[in-house]
Amino acid sequence: MSAEPSRPTMIDVAKRAGVGLGTVSRVVNGGAGVRAETASRVHAAIEALGFQRNEVARALRPGKKSASLALVIGDLTNPFYATIAKASLEVAAQSGFAVVLGSVDEDPEGEKRAIRELVGRQVAGLMIVPDQGDHSFLAGAGVPVVFLDRPAHGIEADIVMVDNEGGGRLATEHLLGQGHQRIAILLAPSYYTTGRRLRGYRRAHRTAGLTVDESLVVQLPEGTTEAAEKATGELMDRPSPPTAIFASTNFVAEGVLRALRLVADQPAVVGFDDFRMADMLPTPVTVVASDTEELGRTAATLLLGRAAGTNTRPPQRIILPCALIPRGSGERPPFS
Amino acid sequence: MSAEPSRPTMIDVAKRAGVGLGTVSRVVNGGAGVRAETASRVHAAIEALGFQRNEVARALRPGKKSASLALVIGDLTNPFYATIAKASLEVAAQSGFAVVLGSVDEDPEGEKRAIRELVGRQVAGLMIVPDQGDHSFLAGAGVPVVFLDRPAHGIEADIVMVDNEGGGRLATEHLLGQGHQRIAILLAPSYYTTGRRLRGYRRAHRTAGLTVDESLVVQLPEGTTEAAEKATGELMDRPSPPTAIFASTNFVAEGVLRALRLVADQPAVVGFDDFRMADMLPTPVTVVASDTEELGRTAATLLLGRAAGTNTRPPQRIILPCALIPRGSGERPPFS
DNA sequence: CCCCGTGCCCGAAACGTTTCCAAAGCAAAC
DNA sequence: GTTTGCTTTGGAAACGTTTCGGGCACGGGG
Numbered sequence: 001m002s003a004e005p006s007r008p009t010m011i012d013v014a015k016r017a018g019v020g021l022g023t024v025s026r027v028v029n030g031g032a033g034v035r036a037e038t039a040s041r042v043h044a045a046i047e048a049l050g051f052q053r054n055e056v057a058r059a060l061r062p063g064k065k066s067a068s069l070a071l072v073i074g075d076l077t078n079p080f081y082a083t084i085a086k087a088s089l090e091v092a093a094q095s096g097f098a099v100v101l102g103s104v105d106e107d108p109e110g111e112k113r114a115i116r117e118l119v120g121r122q123v124a125g126l127m128i129v130p131d132q133g134d135h136s137f138l139a140g141a142g143v144p145v146v147f148l149d150r151p152a153h154g155i156e157a158d159i160v161m162v163d164n165e166g167g168g169r170l171a172t173e174h175l176l177g178q179g180h181q182r183i184a185i186l187l188a189p190s191y192y193t194t195g196r197r198l199r200g201y202r203r204a205h206r207t208a209g210l211t212v213d214e215s216l217v218v219q220l221p222e223g224t225t226e227a228a229e230k231a232t233g234e235l236m237d238r239p240s241p242p243t244a245i246f247a248s249t250n251f252v253a254e255g256v257l258r259a260l261r262l263v264a265d266q267p268a269v270v271g272f273d274d275f276r277m278a279d280m281l282p283t284p285v286t287v288v289a290s291d292t293e294e295l296g297r298t299a300a301t302l303l304l305g306r307a308a309g310t311n312t313r314p315p316q317r318i319i320l321p322c323a324l325i326p327r328g329s330g331e332r333p334p335f336s
Numbered sequence: 337m338s339a340e341p342s343r344p345t346m347i348d349v350a351k352r353a354g355v356g357l358g359t360v361s362r363v364v365n366g367g368a369g370v371r372a373e374t375a376s377r378v379h380a381a382i383e384a385l386g387f388q389r390n391e392v393a394r395a396l397r398p399g400k401k402s403a404s405l406a407l408v409i410g411d412l413t414n415p416f417y418a419t420i421a422k423a424s425l426e427v428a429a430q431s432g433f434a435v436v437l438g439s440v441d442e443d444p445e446g447e448k449r450a451i452r453e454l455v456g457r458q459v460a461g462l463m464i465v466p467d468q469g470d471h472s473f474l475a476g477a478g479v480p481v482v483f484l485d486r487p488a489h490g491i492e493a494d495i496v497m498v499d500n501e502g503g504g505r506l507a508t509e510h511l512l513g514q515g516h517q518r519i520a521i522l523l524a525p526s527y528y529t530t531g532r533r534l535r536g537y538r539r540a541h542r543t544a545g546l547t548v549d550e551s552l553v554v555q556l557p558e559g560t561t562e563a564a565e566k567a568t569g570e571l572m573d574r575p576s577p578p579t580a581i582f583a584s585t586n587f588v589a590e591g592v593l594r595a596l597r598l599v600a601d602q603p604a605v606v607g608f609d610d611f612r613m614a615d616m617l618p619t620p621v622t623v624v625a626s627d628t629e630e631l632g633r634t635a636a637t638l639l640l641g642r643a644a645g646t647n648t649r650p651p652q653r654i655i656l657p658c659a660l661i662p663r664g665s666g667e668r669p670p671f672s
Numbered sequence: 673c674c675c676c677g678t679g680c681c682c683g684a685a686a687c688g689t690t691t692c693c694a695a696a697g698c699a700a701a702c
Numbered sequence: 703g704t705t706t707g708c709t710t711t712g713g714a715a716a717c718g719t720t721t722c723g724g725g726c727a728c729g730g731g732g
Contacts, residue, residue, distance in 0.1 A: 006398070006478070007477075007478060009687095009688055009689085010688070010689065011688080014712095019711075019712085020711060020712040020713065021688095021689090021690095021712075021713070021714095022690085022691080022692090022711070022712060022713070022714095023710085023711060023712075025689070025690060025691085026690095026710095026711090028689095029690085033709070033710065033711090034710070034711085035709085035710065035711090038710080038711085050476055052452060052455055052456050052477075053456050053688090053689080054456060054458065054687090054688055054689065055453075055456040055457045055458065055689095056392055056395045056396055056402060056457065056458045056687095056688080056689090057396055057687070057688035057689040057690090057717090058688080058689050058690075059392045059689090059717095060392055060393055060396055060687090060688080060689070060690090060716090060717045060718070060719090061689065061690050061691080061716080061717055062342070062716080062717060062718095064689090064690075064717090066392060066457070068436065068457075075422065076412065076418045076419075076421050076422040076425070077415070077418055077419055077422050079413070079415075079418075082412045082413055082415075082418045083412075083413055085412050085421075085437075086411065086412040086413050089412070089437055089439070089440065090439075090440075092439075093439030093440070093450075096453075098436050098437065098438065098439070098453065098454065098457065099436070099437045100404065100434050100435070100436050100437075101421075101425055101434065101435045101436075101437060102434065103425070103426075103428075103429030103434070104425065104426075104429070114429075116388060117391075117432075117434065118434070119388055120388050120389050120390060120391040121391045121392065121402070121404075121434065122390065122391065122392045140386055141343075141388075142342070142343055254612070254613070254616075257616060258616065261616075275612075275613075276590070276611075276612065276613070277590070277611075277612070277613040277616075277617070280590075280593060280594065280597075280613075280617055280618075281613070281616055281617065281618075282616075282617075282618045345717095345718055345719085346718065346719065347718075355681075355682085356681060356682040356683065357682080357683065357684095357718095357719090357720095358681070358682060358683070358720085358721080358722090359680085359681060359682075361719070361720060361721085362681090362720095364719095365720085369679075369680065369681085370680075370681085371679085371680065371681090374680080374681085389718090389719080390717090390718055390719070391719095392717095392718080392719090393687090393717070393718035393719040393720090394718080394719055394720075395687095395719090396686090396687050396688070396689090396717090396718080396719070396720090397686080397687055397719065397720050397721080398686085398687060400687095400719090400720080
């Protein structure tokens, strides 16, 4: 057993450079108020010892939060979430912040535990894509919070999201404009976003003077491609199938497209959120999409402002617009 | 300006429960050697105050690393990396570890800085998808390291990677088996993995008694779809274009497919690494792939073992196998 | 009655940094 | 020569936890 070669501390550096502890600290933090000659001696000692500041000890001082942001987010395999993670990571990195990923169980209880954990780590701020359930326990945590993609209950905080209702309306209006009358909507059980998209769907119908056939509003048991595939198959097997489908999610859209490979009369399809290869499929997929990177960037920027105390405005609600990207699948006319 | 409602500490809890500081600590850490009655009083106080252990202070004690792993990885938007992140995150979470994402600049210098940062945060271990360049500076850090996907220079450490050469051979043999003689290989400039895949390509040729036409070995300036698309276009415009293309990366494969939309004589295509929708494209894409989740899981498990001191074996090199998934694009016969 | 375990609990020390106060050096002004 | 003020430096306190050496109370054995 060799003795653990414990990393050198500022004290070691101070001894070696023949200066006081405080001086080393000052040099490490930018070196204001230190003679150049002294500073260079300290730097030499740091170099020689391979000293590396212990961020943990640094963060212990009151007021100094650790320079990290927490990100509590769903399945990174979903390009929507991955894009958010990437964008926020980039913004954070520019300010010298690291990003801590919380464990991402699906149940609200796991989410709560993960968040507690993160708060205990003294992160400077939290970015959360909230599950359903109450988030009031965050109120007293003394950490700024920004919610992404959907609001949370029980707490006033910044939130950055997409114009779900507008997007839903856009998609539906587009399909109605092609002459479709029987438009199905497949909803992943994601509660809030899904609800708003449905609302847009309804509003588009109302505006057009149509009533929606409730049997075409399909609530999926899961947000997976498999569930969507199955539901789509059943939908198209009905006596009078829909002539168009609005898929409320990128995974749902994928499932829909899979199911449709076996179908003779191809309905029009519009998805929500863009995805890779959407334009490469046999008939390119029309989607309603927003700038997901912008969403992540905005949230991170906002949070950094809060964490730094620069931004003291009341909680903001930022809503990013959606645009329709016609590619083919949404422009198919109604069959029969 | 309301006074910052600083979070309660163990001292506050101790006062409120009418016990000593040490007792609170024991209760919080499992409560061995504390009378049940006392423990419940402490728990009540914790509940009442909303106490949350300060992990930073905890990690300050010598030996105690913070319960977090660092992950230094490329673009999360790349499903390959996203999958690794997800899998390792899950494993870490099971052991109560969080995952810190390092800033992911592309240049080696940025990577080095990011790693230093992470080491300073007292993470319990590092998972790194290494850039080229020397990583010997990690040797003295006193933190266990696991490299993913490619080895690093200047340091002995565990590494988990894919059988790149075998995969390259598999892909090439498959194409040769279809009667292709002019097989192009498009290489993203990722140095190591790319080099091994090329080696597999060469070996397959040699085994088949063929010499490779060096003009068909295309080194891309970038690993982007755009670069691959451009190169593919040029490739197919040659007087005698290849009848098959081996794309060394998922992004490269995408670029190839984009370019091929405009081409009359469709070459066979095999990609490296699977990707979403590969089976949904007009002609489904044949790929060589390995279990990326397994890669992430293995690395995380290995690292946790090192961090806990459970695993003291000499550094391991784990190589995951690749399998060919025929879907259509790789089974196209040579044209003309 | 004394001694010694055995549980349970207390509180000080230590971890490595930042920050604050004071001291020291020095130059300029008187 | 003294004062004043500024720059540079040293060192102690504080951050919130874990850990460790005791202390106290109680009970049983001698």
